Amino acid sequence: MSSASDKTPVTVLTGYLGAGKTTLLNRILSEPHGKKYAVIVNEFGEIGIDNDLVVGADEEVFEMNNGCICCTVRGDLIRILEGLMKRKGKFDAIIVETTGLADPAPVAQTFFIDEEVGRKARLDAVVTVADAKWLTDRLKDAPEAKSQIAFADVILLNKTDLVSGEELEEVEARIRGINPYARIIRTVKSAVALDEVLDKGAFDLDRILSIEPAFLEADDHDHHHHGHDHGHDHHHHEHGPDCGCGHDHHHDHGHEKHDHGAHAHGGLKHYHDETMQSVALEIPGEVDPNKFMPWVNALAQSDGQNFLRWKGILAFKGEDRRFVFQGVHMILDGDLQREWKADEARRSKLVFIGKELDEAKLRREFEACAA
Numbered sequence: 001m002s003s004a005s006d007k008t009p010v011t012v013l014t015g016y017l018g019a020g021k022t023t024l025l026n027r028i029l030s031e032p033h034g035k036k037y038a039v040i041v042n043e044f045g046e047i048g049i050d051n052d053l054v055v056g057a058d059e060e061v062f063e064m065n066n067g068c069i070c071c072t073v074r075g076d077l078i079r080i081l082e083g084l085m086k087r088k089g090k091f092d093a094i095i096v097e098t099t100g101l102a103d104p105a106p107v108a109q110t111f112f113i114d115e116e117v118g119r120k121a122r123l124d125a126v127v128t129v130a131d132a133k134w135l136t137d138r139l140k141d142a143p144e145a146k147s148q149i150a151f152a153d154v155i156l157l158n159k160t161d162l163v164s165g166e167e168l169e170e171v172e173a174r175i176r177g178i179n180p181y182a183r184i185i186r187t188v189k190s191a192v193a194l195d196e197v198l199d200k201g202a203f204d205l206d207r208i209l210s211i212e213p214a215f216l217e218a219d220d221h222d223h224h225h226h227g228h229d230h231g232h233d234h235h236h237h238e239h240g241p242d243c244g245c246g247h248d249h250h251h252d253h254g255h256e257k258h259d260h261g262a263h264a265h266g267g268l269k270h271y272h273d274e275t276m277q278s279v280a281l282e283i284p285g286e287v288d289p290n291k292f293m294p295w296v297n298a299l300a301q302s303d304g305q306n307f308l309r310w311k312g313i314l315a316f317k318g319e320d321r322r323f324v325f326q327g328v329h330m331i332l333d334g335d336l337q338r339e340w341k342a343d344e345a346r347r348s349k350l351v352f353i354g355k356e357l358d359e360a361k362l363r364r365e366f367e368a369c370a371a
C-alpha cells in the first residue's frame with residue numbers, strides 16, 4: 001500500500017466559461033515555486049486556442065482536444081494520467097484544467113474509480129473559479145455552473161473589481177447556499193497565494209458522498225461510450241461523429257427529458273447544457289485591426305448577451321506580436337503578447353461559445369476583417 005504522500009497530487013481546476021481559470025493557471029506556472037507541474041488542458045472548440053494561451057505551453061501542457069473532459073474522462077484523461085505516472089519523478093503535481101462547460105464530478109470520480117490512476121495519484125482539491133459578475137445569472141440557467149460550485153473545495157470568487165460590495169455579498173451568499181463548506185477567496189485576476197490552492201489535501205470524499213451518494217459507483221460506460229446518447233450538442237460544431245467525446249452527438253438531441261439536464265453516468269448525475277454551441281473561425285493570414293476592433297466592439301453591443309465566451313489569437317497586419325483577444329459577454333479584453341515564432345504560420349483564429357450563434361454571419365463578418 002502506498003501512503004497518500006507517495007501519490008502525485010492532482011488539482012482539478014474548474015469554473016464556468018471565462019471565469020479566470022487560464023489566468024490562474026498562468027499565475028501558477030509563472031510563479032517561482034520551484035516545482036514542476038504537468039498540466040492537462042481540455043479544449044473546447046475545434047481549433048486549439050486554450051493551449052496557446054497557457055504560458056510555457058511548450059513542455060508541460062497536454063491537450064485533450066475536441067471533446068468535453070467529463071465525457072472523455074475515462075478515455076483520454078486516464079491515458080494521459082497513466083502516461084504521466086510512468087514518468088513519475090518528473091512532476092511534483094498535476095493540474096487538470098477543465099472546460100468551462102464540464103461537470104467536475106466525473107473528473108473527480110476518476111481518481112477513486114480507476115484503480116491504476118488511484119494507486120498513483122490522489123485528488124488534492126477541486127478548485128473552482130467563479131465570475132463575481134456573471135455567476136448569479138449562470139446559476140439560474142447553467143446546471144454545470146452549479147455543479148462546479150457544489151464540488152469545490154476552494155472557490156476563487158474572481159473579478160471582484162467588476163461588482164459592487166453589495167453584489168459581492170449577494171453572490172457569495174448564493175455560493176454559500178450551494179456549498180457551505182468550501183473556502184471562498186475573493187480575487188482580482190485570480191491573484192491568490194499558491195498555497196491557498198495547491199497541495200491542500202482538501203478533497204473531502206465524505207462530503208461529496210453526501211451530495212452524490214453514487215459517487216463511487218462505477219458504471220458500464222467506463223471504458224467505452226458506444227451508443228450512449230448523451231443528448232448534448234455543445235461542441236458538435238464542425239466535429240464529425242468522432243469528435244473524441246465518445247458520444248454520439250448527432251442523434252436524438254434533447255430527445256430524452258432529463259431532470260434539470262442531468263445525465264446518468266453510473267449513478268452519478270452528469271450535467272450538460274444542451275443549447276450550447278461553439279463556432280470556430282480561422283483566416284489563413286492576417287487581419288486588419290482597423291476593421292477587426294470596430295467589428296468586435298459593435299458585436300459586443302449587439303450580440304454580447306449570447307456570447308458566453310469568445311476568444312481569439314490574431315495576426316495583425318504589420319505586427320510582430322500575436323494579438324490575444326478575450327471576451328466574456330460584452331466585456332472585451334485584448335493584448336499584444338509574445339512574438340510570432342519563425343516557424344509559426346501567421347493565422348488568425350476566433351472561437352465563440354454561446355447560444356443562438358449565427359455562424360454564417362460571424363464567418364462572413366470575420367472574413368471581411370482580413371488584411
Ligand SMILES: Nc1nc2c(ncn2[C@@H]2O[C@H](COP(=O)(O)OP(=O)(O)OP(=O)(O)O)[C@@H](O)[C@H]2O)c(=O)[nH]1
Nearest residue numbers: 017018019020021022023100158159188189326333
Ligand atoms: N475585470 C477582470 N477581468 C478578469 C479578471 N480575471 C480574469 N479576467 C479576464 O477575463 C477573461 C477570461 O479569463 P480566462 O482566465 O481566460 O478565463 P477562463 O476561465 O480560462 O476561460 P475559458 O477557458 O474560456 O473558460 C480574460 O479577458 C481575463 O483577462 C478579474 O479579476 N477582473
